[in-house]
Amino acid sequence: MAKTEPSDIAPEVVAALEAILLVAVEPVNVKLLAQVLEQPTSVVEVLCNRLATSYDEAGHGFQLVKVAGGFRLQTRPELSSYVERFVLDGQQSRVSSAALETLAIIAYKQPISRQQISAIRGVDPESVLRTLQARGYISEVSRDDGPGLAVLYGTTPLFLERLGVNSLEDLPPISDFVPDAGVVEALEAGLRVVPDSTTATADTND
Amino acid sequence: MAKTEPSDIAPEVVAALEAILLVAVEPVNVKLLAQVLEQPTSVVEVLCNRLATSYDEAGHGFQLVKVAGGFRLQTRPELSSYVERFVLDGQQSRVSSAALETLAIIAYKQPISRQQISAIRGVDPESVLRTLQARGYISEVSRDDGPGLAVLYGTTPLFLERLGVNSLEDLPPISDFVPDAGVVEALEAGLRVVPDSTTATADTND
């Protein structure tokens, strides 16, 4: 069988792709699109990217983006003031900083137990976990096989949607956030163990 | 005052029009569009018609049509076989218990806002509302006259049809409801201090 090249694709398939994206209420993954369009996933991926570019170039008020593992039509960010005037109900209530920090820990350390989160934050995250779960940002993904069978938490596709990223890999690597030498030094100094007399003279030789 | 001609309109306004049409769930009437875009209705009418023509000419998979007194984006009729396949392939076929609970709350308490549902269930119903609305079981029936002008949801004739009842009055009443043994038990469990292993298995699904 001859390999299908995106350039051979009938205009109808592209139009059908647009139609499907228009009726989807969640990001649609390429596999499902490929199945409905009866095209190889590689072709569909190319078509989607090409469509996204053409919307950008034509200056449409909408864009096609890959988010939470699928493609979705959404409004262009520059037009948010108009859209917000129209969509009055859509405002999400803000996520508190406590919730954000807990969410950050879960995103990078999943699956993770409440106990482990507490060890990092120094605060029992129980009520925050309940809020995040109620919002659908995290879910119980498994149980620890240790003696306590602790519930382990992970993030959901809705979390990725809210962040506007396609997958967890699109989050900046955690190594970008490791405190730099200055911070480590400041913390070390703040928690100095060695008697003052010895360090007072020792800090000139770095 | 000089009359605004559609030809003088900034491209941003056209893009904003597209953005609004994209997020609108129901057909949007020209008056509302004019208000949000801060343009005369006559101009908006012309812009809409021009946009509709340009979509046709470009061979997009969607079209802009005037239905029920407003404009809406919809899929092109020739592509309905693809859309049907997508609708059939891509979705689960049974209502989840979360969706059923949300639907029940809307059925009995309509008109009701997302915030009110959230307050009852302790869970943000956003994604469930999306599904129920996409299935045509609920629709936006009005706007709250409070400060947020929150969208209020109600059930549709399709919902009654699928449930096999004639009208909302035919739903089993809840007002004269006396808590049965299960609820009394749950209340007692809520007050119990000592953990009880039976609570873990007491979850009765219908």
Place this chain on the structure above:
Amino acid sequence: MPYAVTTPVFEGPFDLLLHLILQEEVDIHEVSLSRIIEAYLAELERMTEMDLEVATEFLLIAATLIDLKARRLLPTRDDGELDEELALWEERDLLLARLLDCKTFKDVASVMHDLIERAELTHPRLAGPDERFAAVMPDLLEGVSPRRLQRAFLRATEPKGPVSIDLFHVAPIRASVAEALEFLVGQLPSLGRVSFRQLIAGVTDRIEVVVRFLAILELFKQGRVDLDQAERFGDITVTWNNNPDGADLAPIDNYDG
């Protein structure tokens, strides 16, 4: 019913400690620790509506800080209570590791905040298929009777009791010194001489590095290894002591992660 565990200003003891050390820029060469302790105690006093668990955490850390300070004020003896000093370093390192973790995720959280803000400028299409497709849509309500709808309503509106037994306090601590010891005793004899860096190769969790370090200190305490560090912040060389008196490893304290 849930209770709020936040004080108005600080979200937990690490938050406060980080703030004091990093933002207050207390004079770190002079009185840092005592200033920190003072502020800590003041914060503790300020927490009028005390949550027992949070207050305990605050107290625990305040106590650790006071301990650190107290020992700094004592003159060092050269013969040195080595065990005590090691214990002190252990405490400090654990605290430091937790503080660094806390700081890391605070910074991540602010990036996430920005991502969310940016994402909120866009709005997805949510309209779904129009009524022309109503007939094709699979009936989600198949088999749902009015009676079942009523039950769902009652379930949704009934007061929520506790749904599960809280196992928080028995949840396992992943990084245990005992396990790290076991690992090291398995590895070290065949390695002979090895750098600490090699021993933690592939370990990504900071707390695990700390725990492995504590295990090394424990082995040192028991005379099983010799340690050598050529320069400050330099790599530590660990040498397995081949002929100890043949005794089994002494029982060790467990440290909370």
